[in-house]
Amino acid sequence: MSLVADPVRVASGPRRRHRRGGRVLGWAVLLVAALYFLVPVAASVEFSLRGKGDTHDLSTWSALFEQPGFAENMPTSLELAVGTVLITLLLMVPTTAWVHLRLPRLRRLVESICVLPLVIPAVVLANGVLVAFKGFPNWITGTPVILALEYVVLALPFTFRTLDSGLAAIPLTTLVEAARNLGASWPHVLLRVVVPNLRTAILNAAILSAAMVLGEFTIANLLLLNTLPVWTVQAGQQDAQVATAASMLILLVSWALLMLMSVFGQRGARRTRRSR
Amino acid sequence: MTLSTATETATGSPVRLSGLRRTYGAVTALDGLDLEIAPGELVSLLGPSGCGKTTALRIVAGLEHADSGAVLVDGKEITRVPANKRGMSMVFQSYSLFPNLTAGENVAFGLRLRGVSPAARRKRAAELLELVALDNHANRYAHELSGGQQQRVALARALAIEPRVLLLDEPLSALDAKVRVQLRDEIRGLQRRLGITTLCVTHDQEEALSMSDRVAVMNAGRLEQCASPDVVYTRPATAFVAAFVGAMNRVEGAVGPAGDVVEIAGQRLRLARPIGNTPGALVTALIRPESVRLTPAVDGTAKVLRSSFRGPVTRVTVLLGDGTELDSDLPSSAAVDLRPGELAEVGFVDEPVMTV
Ligand SMILES: Nc1ncnc2c1ncn2[C@@H]1O[C@H](COP(=O)(O)OP(=O)(O)OP(=O)(O)O)[C@@H](O)[C@H]1O
Ligand SMILES: [Mg+2]
Numbered sequence: 001m002s003l004v005a006d007p008v009r010v011a012s013g014p015r016r017r018h019r020r021g022g023r024v025l026g027w028a029v030l031l032v033a034a035l036y037f038l039v040p041v042a043a044s045v046e047f048s049l050r051g052k053g054d055t056h057d058l059s060t061w062s063a064l065f066e067q068p069g070f071a072e073n074m075p076t077s078l079e080l081a082v083g084t085v086l087i088t089l090l091l092m093v094p095t096t097a098w099v100h101l102r103l104p105r106l107r108r109l110v111e112s113i114c115v116l117p118l119v120i121p122a123v124v125l126a127n128g129v130l131v132a133f134k135g136f137p138n139w140i141t142g143t144p145v146i147l148a149l150e151y152v153v154l155a156l157p158f159t160f161r162t163l164d165s166g167l168a169a170i171p172l173t174t175l176v177e178a179a180r181n182l183g184a185s186w187p188h189v190l191l192r193v194v195v196p197n198l199r200t201a202i203l204n205a206a207i208l209s210a211a212m213v214l215g216e217f218t219i220a221n222l223l224l225l226n227t228l229p230v231w232t233v234q235a236g237q238q239d240a241q242v243a244t245a246a247s248m249l250i251l252l253v254s255w256a257l258l259m260l261m262s263v264f265g266q267r268g269a270r271r272t273r274r275s276r
Numbered sequence: 277m278t279l280s281t282a283t284e285t286a287t288g289s290p291v292r293l294s295g296l297r298r299t300y301g302a303v304t305a306l307d308g309l310d311l312e313i314a315p316g317e318l319v320s321l322l323g324p325s326g327c328g329k330t331t332a333l334r335i336v337a338g339l340e341h342a343d344s345g346a347v348l349v350d351g352k353e354i355t356r357v358p359a360n361k362r363g364m365s366m367v368f369q370s371y372s373l374f375p376n377l378t379a380g381e382n383v384a385f386g387l388r389l390r391g392v393s394p395a396a397r398r399k400r401a402a403e404l405l406e407l408v409a410l411d412n413h414a415n416r417y418a419h420e421l422s423g424g425q426q427q428r429v430a431l432a433r434a435l436a437i438e439p440r441v442l443l444l445d446e447p448l449s450a451l452d453a454k455v456r457v458q459l460r461d462e463i464r465g466l467q468r469r470l471g472i473t474t475l476c477v478t479h480d481q482e483e484a485l486s487m488s489d490r491v492a493v494m495n496a497g498r499l500e501q502c503a504s505p506d507v508v509y510t511r512p513a514t515a516f517v518a519a520f521v522g523a524m525n526r527v528e529g530a531v532g533p534a535g536d537v538v539e540i541a542g543q544r545l546r547l548a549r550p551i552g553n554t555p556g557a558l559v560t561a562l563i564r565p566e567s568v569r570l571t572p573a574v575d576g577t578a579k580v581l582r583s584s585f586r587g588p589v590t591r592v593t594v595l596l597g598d599g600t601e602l603d604s605d606l607p608s609s610a611a612v613d614l615r616p617g618e619l620a621e622v623g624f625v626d627e628p629v630m631t632v
Binding site: 170171174175177178179180181182183184185188192193196197199 | 337338339358359360361362363364365366368370371372374375376377385386389390430433434437
């Protein structure tokens with residue numbers, strides 16, 4: 001699965017001419033959508049690049065890294081991203097694989113549980129977590145650890161969806177049975193068969209989770225924890241230019257991650273495409 | 277071909293299935309299946325769809341559990357041994373190569389789990405690929421191989437671990453007819469040379485009859501008969517086997533005076549199992565099409581209804597005086613004079629007939 005169109009599947013031969021009208025329309029829609037996203041981004045970038053008077057320079061950007069708080073919060077957010085991704089994958093890869101393998105009837109149920117975070121307001125989630133973890137040691141509740149746990153929940157909808165469709169695309173049962181039959185223990189099956197054949201989906205899930213963590217503001221703010229987005233908003237109250245530059249930085253990192261994902265996605269797809 | 281390493285190490289184990297039962301909800305998949313397989317023997321499980329063949333095979337492999345009964349290999353019960361510790365290997369019906377590995381790595385997969393060194397693995401994988409005539413495809417991925425090649429690699433992968441028992445679940449059913457016949461012969465050849473005890477599931481009679489030492493005919497979760505292909509075909513133990521294996525005419529006829537013959541088309545045919553003193557009773561006799569002889573005759577008692585050409589043989593269907601239809605398989609050269617509408621004389625090969 002990948003977010004970008006698969007170039008290999010572009011229509012060929014007799015269908016090509018038929019497609020021309022549709023293609024023009026497609027490009028038009030794409031252009032409008034691109035403008036909708038790119039104009040604000042371009043305006044923000046331009047704003048963050050303004051120097052004294054009417055000039056443009058990198059002064060805000062270079063100042064960004066020296067802003068008080070940035071040096072503490074950037075690593076916090078990166079650590080949060082890594083931690084969230086690790087916990088999410090350790091939890092969800094075996095779970096979804098097991099559901100596919102042994103409890104296919106529960107798939108719908110698990111899916112609906114996993115998409116719940118999409119419909120539960122952030123305030124409710126934040127408070128729910130505080131209640132649930134009442135009495136837990138301070139190294140969990142008073143630190144970003146609790147945020148990571150929260151983000152694991154927030155990441156569930158797309159982690160499950162991504163892994164689920166990745167699993168649906170491989171003949172999982174047969175592969176697992178073949179591996180068991182050849183002598184693989186369950187951990188071996190997971191590491192040697194499930195993970196390698198799910199590489200693309202796992203990468204996608206990881207990158208989406210990481211991008212989500214890097215941009216999440218509401219819950220971190222509600223739990224009174226400092227992360228890069230929280231710091232950005234606070235900084236914005238003093239210096240709008242710095243805040244804009246910080247937001248652009250987050251956006252750039254997320255985009256870079258998404259690009260990575262589509263590159264890996266295409267490579268994986270080419271590798272695992274079956275001959276049938 | 278270099279078979280040395282494989283032949284030296286692979287030795288067949290005897291396998292015994294005893295009273296295997298398995299139900300899925302209301303469905304009884306296996307209803308007390310007993311089967312014995314001698315070391316190095318190839319036994320085919322043959323039966324109609326849903327009779328429990330796959331279930332039986334999967335229980336032997338440890339991929340499914342039986343409700344009761346036992347599987348014994350080398351005389352030891354293995355019911356509680358998990359699938360990965362059974363030392364059996366299976367070739368699946370659907371393509372089952374690991375898509376992330378090359379053909380060579382697939383073959384080496386089981387060896388890697390057994391801690392064989394990389395160099396030894398590569399050597400052995402190459403040998404096995406050579407065995408299935410794919411030695412120059414070692415670096416290809418599954419999607420770069422044809423269906424037949426994929427199943428060959430799967431076979432090589434199964435043989436690589438020197439299994440005590442080889443299990444085949446319709447490994448050829450996804451392939452086209454020509455490749456199927458060729459690969460069937462290859463599998464049989466390898467199995468013989470390596471002497472691996474093999475249990476093969478199929479619903480293709482021709483396949484079962486042509487590649488097995490013995491054919492185990494199953495029906496509704498039970499064993500009907502397990503015997504060599506010619507015995508199953510010519511001396512079926514039950515009416516089910518008679519009707520299931522090969523084509524069969526079902527013709528009603530009256531039992532003769534002594535209860536040991538049945539009268540069909542004006543001729544008396546010996547019964548395989550005399551019915552006793554019920555002369556005149558109507559029974560349904562089972563007669564193979566190739567046991568029916570037809571000769572063109574202007575005053576014949578049977579009228580040709582249709583004939584269908586099948587290469588070396590032609591199946592001619594005639595209508596008897598009493599309204600029953602009878603199929604006859606004749607050498608095509610002998611069937612040219614039997615066009616629809618013409619008359620023929622019916623004869624039977626002299627062999628005892630089964631009744632239902
Ligand atoms: N996992 C399962 N859940 C429920 N019923 C099952 C399951 N596996 C098999 N069955 C049922 O058990 C019976 C035997 O199935 P099995 O697959 O062994 O048949 P088979 O002889 O291999 O048939 P085929 O030739 O069609 O492959 C069938 O009625 C089938 O519907
Ligand atoms: Mg089956």
